[in-house]
Amino acid sequence: MAYGLRFIRSAWPVASALALLLLLWQFGAAALDIPTYILPRPAEIFVTAIAKWPLLGDALTVTLIEAVGGFLLGAAIGIVLAVLMILVPPLEALLMPIAVVINAVPSIAFVPLVLLWFGLGMESKIAIGALAVVLVVLLNLLAGLKRPEADAINLMRSFGAGRIGILWRLQLPAAMPGLVTGLRVGLARSTIAVIVAEMMGAYSGIGQVIYQATGQVDYLTVWAAVFVASLGSLALYGVLVAIDRKLVWWR
């Protein structure tokens, strides 16, 4: 109950800001006489979104599954890698340069290769989503795990704690804020990477809908797809904020 109340309290500023923006857009565009083919009005987009809901709803489902799947896979790989690097320091020296090189190229650049390897289905999108997430989670978590100072580690050692005990009771909790940052950025990146990948080759998904509608010069559908995708990522973000509160419970 208290939880629902807290959700409403934190969600309403976002909701009202969005409503205000849409109102400004609706009436501002009309007042300025901007032609609707350049900038359609929100009401039109809304009507289109409802009319095309069977298509858009299916596409959104596919995109969300891919984005979340890629996010979870990438986050899991990033977390495991960071923990391994802390437990076995030579691994960090070995893998970090490779990771930095891969990170220097935008993950979108790998889309053609990934489509070649994994095909046009969901697997390729999940792979590209994961690729977009791994490094940001890895780097943020690793920095967090290294945050505890020598004094705190020594305190644990004086109690007789070993490597794992120190990791579990000191380094991991200390790294939670860093991990949360990594997850937030990662989720946004995986959503973007997945949609772009869909535009470059897919059977379904929001990106593919945008691509096809663009080909048919159906800009209202493009806008409707963008709206639906925004709402989808907003919902994902809300879930993530709730998870954040669980991970960094002491603030």
Added chain:
Amino acid sequence: MPDETTAVATPPHLQLVNVWKRFGEAPKQTVAVRNVDLSIEPGAFVTLIGPSGCGKSTLFSMISGLLPPDSDGSLLLNGKVQQDGALLGKIAFMPQRDLLFPWRTVLDNATLALEVEGMPRRRARAKAEALFPEFGLGGFEQHYPHQLSGGMRQRVALMRTFLFERDLILLDEPFGALDALTRSMMQRWLLDIWAKHRRTVLFITHDIDEAIFLGDKVVVMTARPGTIKCEEAITLPRPRDLGVVTTPEFMAVKKKLLAVVEEESLKTFAAASP
């Protein structure tokens, strides 16, 4: 009260024999601790005083097993020589800063050492909860460290140290950051706790009054490289209350120690400003 003039059959609780610690290599080497010989009897409250940077914390790191002493000397616990790292987990060590974990409640900070030892959480909590009134923290079990005052944080750190039930306790300037009033209260309180739990305590301080008021023995260290300058047995009767600090006996010891400490502090200054 143990008295070092009488020969005892049991070995000292802790014995340091020719302990050295040097940091770095030959040309830029820092000698932090030099030729320290020290014996501490079981159940004694020994205070250690010396100028800043003379190697007190370094000495504690070695006694708690965190830092191996140089190979010249040795550390003996209950008469047995301890290899490097062998002391880890055997000594209750409270570092200079409280180092409470911000993500743990006061209660869970107090049970940290018990958890590390593998005690089930519920039993550890029950054990700690029983100590809360005695440590003046009743009602604060579920608070987080950032909600506490400096004195309370220090008491939580002390409780964490006491719950790690080891016969030898090392306290590195536990009251250094407290105001004079809180400090004097905490000193009397610590003596009460010590009288009840009867552990051997080694206590670092910068404050001569505190060293005399608490200790069975005051050990004075020289300026860096630190070694033992002198030891002074304190025979003031226990239990001690605020009144002892104005007794002639107290004054006499204080005068003597002040002179020694002053001399060493001046050396530190002279070394710092060539």
